[in-house]
Amino acid sequence: MCFFNPNPNKEKETTPSPTPTLPIPKVPFWEIEVNEENEEKEKITWIELYQHLFLGRFIFLGKPIDAQSTTHIVKSMIHLDQQDAEMNFKFFMHCRGGSLIGGISVYDVMQYVTGDVTTVGVGLNASAGAFMLHGGTVGKRFIGKHGRAMIHQPFVAIFEKRRVRLTVEDAQYMNHLRNYVAEIYARNLRLSPDRMYGKIERDVHLTSKQALHVGLVDQVLDKDKLKVIIADTRKNPS
Structure with missing residues (x-):
């Protein structure tokens, strides 16, 4: 199959791509849970950095x-x-x-x-x-x-x-x-x-x-x- 440009003198129109953003890293957040036997257990949850700072x-x-x-x-x-x-x-x-x-x-x-x-x-x-x-x-x-x-x-x-x-x-x-x-x-x-x-x-x-x-x-x-x-x-x- 052959692809061609019907208007070779016309520049190809492109949609500008959005500005790339850096991904927000996730960080560990330690919590203490108490089970039915009243025993404390450490639980690690991975949450976003901003949420971690907020909770801190x-x-x-x-x-x-x-x-x-x-x-x-x-x-x-x-x-x-x-x-x-x-x-x-x-x-x-x-x-x-x-x-x-x-x-x-x-x-x-x-x-x-x-x-x-x-x-x-x-x-x-x-x-x-x-x-x-x-x-x-x-x-x-x-x-x-x-x-x-x-x-x-x-x-x-x-x-x-x-x-x-x-x-x-x-x-x-x-x-x-x-x-x-x-x-x-x-x-x-x-x-x-x-x-x-x-x-x-x-x-x-x-x-x-x-x-x-x-x-x-x-x-x-x-x-x-x-x-x-x-x-x-x-x-x-x-």
Whole structure:
């Protein structure tokens, strides 16, 4: 059988193939099962990497926080806290800002859950990202050696995607959020609210050492500390 092109001068039309994606590896997950004789038996289940990290309470944020990422983080933390209130969270973030309301929502939930919340800042964490970074459990707030942070005057753009007329209540709410963030910073960084407002009148860029010095974080991350973070699974009894 002979195949030929009836239009030899016309280039062959091809459908572009989709961009290939790397397969997500599966990893072992160990569980303890109790049989009818009340004997414990170890069971190994192979699950996807993302599910394994989720069950290990590793949370990742690698973009400016928005409504979608806020909802995902808040739901995950509340669900996992209900499953086992004594397990700790590890929150790795590279958040260049985003929604202040979203950042405050995540910060508040971090204070509500029972387990400790270790925050690890990698890359740049600015504005709402810096606020969440410093909201971890005291003593467990880390920043990478080459990480950066930026804090500034709290700014709220509630209706940035809608053209509406702001009411007095809206203005009061925005002012309340600004004061809330400034007061939290002032308390945790051991400054008066007036001094805090003066300090963040402009953007304040911090290296990892400077973030440690002002009290935004507690430690600068290294290889040994990362191993400790990963192994820190359960809340120490007080």
